[in-house]
Amino acid sequence: MQISAIEKSPNWTVSSSGLTATKLNNSVYDGLRASDGFSSGKWYWEGKHISDGGTSSGFGVVLSSVDMKITYGNNIVTAGTNHKYYFRSGVIYNPGTSGNGAIVNGDIIGIALDLDDPSGVVQWYKNGIKQPQSFTGLKSLGATWYPAFMAFNDSSIEFRFTKKAYSYPIPEGYRQAERLNKFLISSEDEIYSIVSEYKGTETTIPKMTSDTAPSGKAFAKSVYNASYAPWKAFNGIDDAEGYASLSGSGGTGYLGYEFPNAISLYKYVVRSTGSSSLTKMPKDWTFEGSNDGVNWNVLDTQTNQTWTTQYTDKIYLLDEPFHYMQFKMYRLNWTANNGFLSYTDVNEMKMFEIIAPKLVKLPATSESSFVEYGMNKGESIDLASDISSINTINTSSSTLGSGKVFKQKINTSKTPIKKASIT
Numbered sequence: 001m002q003i004s005a006i007e008k009s010p011n012w013t014v015s016s017s018g019l020t021a022t023k024l025n026n027s028v029y030d031g032l033r034a035s036d037g038f039s040s041g042k043w044y045w046e047g048k049h050i051s052d053g054g055t056s057s058g059f060g061v062v063l064s065s066v067d068m069k070i071t072y073g074n075n076i077v078t079a080g081t082n083h084k085y086y087f088r089s090g091v092i093y094n095p096g097t098s099g100n101g102a103i104v105n106g107d108i109i110g111i112a113l114d115l116d117d118p119s120g121v122v123q124w125y126k127n128g129i130k131q132p133q134s135f136t137g138l139k140s141l142g143a144t145w146y147p148a149f150m151a152f153n154d155s156s157i158e159f160r161f162t163k164k165a166y167s168y169p170i171p172e173g174y175r176q177a178e179r180l181n182k183f184l185i186s187s188e189d190e191i192y193s194i195v196s197e198y199k200g201t202e203t204t205i206p207k208m209t210s211d212t213a214p215s216g217k218a219f220a221k222s223v224y225n226a227s228y229a230p231w232k233a234f235n236g237i238d239d240a241e242g243y244a245s246l247s248g249s250g251g252t253g254y255l256g257y258e259f260p261n262a263i264s265l266y267k268y269v270v271r272s273t274g275s276s277s278l279t280k281m282p283k284d285w286t287f288e289g290s291n292d293g294v295n296w297n298v299l300d301t302q303t304n305q306t307w308t309t310q311y312t313d314k315i316y317l318l319d320e321p322f323h324y325m326q327f328k329m330y331r332l333n334w335t336a337n338n339g340f341l342s343y344t345d346v347n348e349m350k351m352f353e354i355i356a357p358k359l360v361k362l363p364a365t366s367e368s369s370f371v372e373y374g375m376n377k378g379e380s381i382d383l384a385s386d387i388s389s390i391n392t393i394n395t396s397s398s399t400l401g402s403g404k405v406f407k408q409k410i411n412t413s414k415t416p417i418k419k420a421s422i423t
Contacts, residue, residue: 002017002018002034005018009023009032009070020050020156031068037064039143046168048107050106050158054088055088056088057149058150059086059147062082063142072150081141082141083148090103092135100124101126107126108126108128109126112125119136120138121136123171125168127206161176190361197357198355199266203352209235216258221254228243233348236348238274242347245344250337251335256329256332261328264325264326264327265299265318265322265354266323268316268318269315269316271313271349272313273346274310282338284303284335286298286299288333291327299319306338324354
């Protein structure tokens with residue numbers, strides 16, 4: 001699934017990937033839609049607001065009968081009721097219902113389309129959080145609905161139609177929007193799938209609004225005051241200073257994030273402060289991981305890191321042996337900054353997850369097995385990569401009291417076991 005090359009206003013330019021688009025015409029409503037639509041089922045996709053000069057733009061759905069090749073002037077109401085968008089202002093058009101959170105550049109909008117519901121419902125999410133305003137009654141307007149976007153100002157946006165590309169979990173009961181040809185592997189009367197290695201392209205840390213919200217925990221050795229709390233380094237905003245350590249701490253301290261569960265990283269990013277605070281940035285440090293907050297493992301060491309440009313990312317790749325070491329807590333532990341005597345700043349810190357390839361053993365070739373575990377047609381499999389884990393899916397159970405018992409035999413002569421877990 002891609003952005004339609006036909007059903008879009010001429011003011012939109014679509015990239016070669018078919019997943020990003022840019023609009024370079026202000027003061028007129030211009031729309032675009034995806035190449036495929038839905039008339040039944042429960043489907044989920046995401047969109048990212050990369051940049052926009054105003055508040056009158058948003059992701060949503062549009063009825064198949066709507067002509068997206070035309071512009072809609074300066075009044076979205078003229079587009080009619082067959083458009084449903086969550087605008088950056090927080091308003092749902094049409095009918096113009098307010099109550100959802102305002103959107104800024106970088107926000108990820110999730111769209112959950114439920115056409116199994118008797119009336120047809122579209123529900124929006126912002127950065128993984130369900131928004132209070134949805135729209136019910138799609139089926140009374142028409143049968144087939146397409147992912148869409150509408151903008152009044154210059155805009156740059158991205159669509160994400162596959163689970164691998166999503167920033168947030170798919171809501172329970174929904175499927176990824178991309179409907180691909182999929183296949184499984186059959187060997188010795190067993191059914192398998194191979195989950196390829198995954199490397200995240202955006203920070204795994206959610207945009208924090210406090211040290212503990214929306215999830216995980218930001219922490220530091222010391223804090224200047226509440227205005228420079230640890231979460232300020234994980235809020236996705238270019239603050240002049242971001243996080244600041246306690247006055248008098250000089251060039252020593254640490255800043256980190258604790259995930260809800262242990263994960264693996266393959267890189268991290270440190271982003272510079274405003275120009276007046278560059279001397280407060282760390283210069284010498286170790287990047288470390290821990291599962292108990294007491295025993296820390298050094299994953300990377302940097303020295304003489306200088307900062308000459310404000311709001312600039314520096315990327316640090318972890319050596320491959322560390323890619324599949326899993327930790328709940330990661331921190332930047334510095335021993336010197338760039339010369340400021342009183343305290344140290346970090347504007348933003350980002351961490352990027354890696355998931356090792358794994359073999360999945362399935363009980364049968366059911367439709368749900370293909371949907372959930374099938375490999376995409378054209379997907380490459382690296383036969384040289386090590387598969388460190390095997391997942392066995394078991395759906396057969398017997399009753400025990402008020403619960404269920406699942407049994408699974410494993411031939412240890414074929415599959416040596418170092419560690420087993422049940423999920």
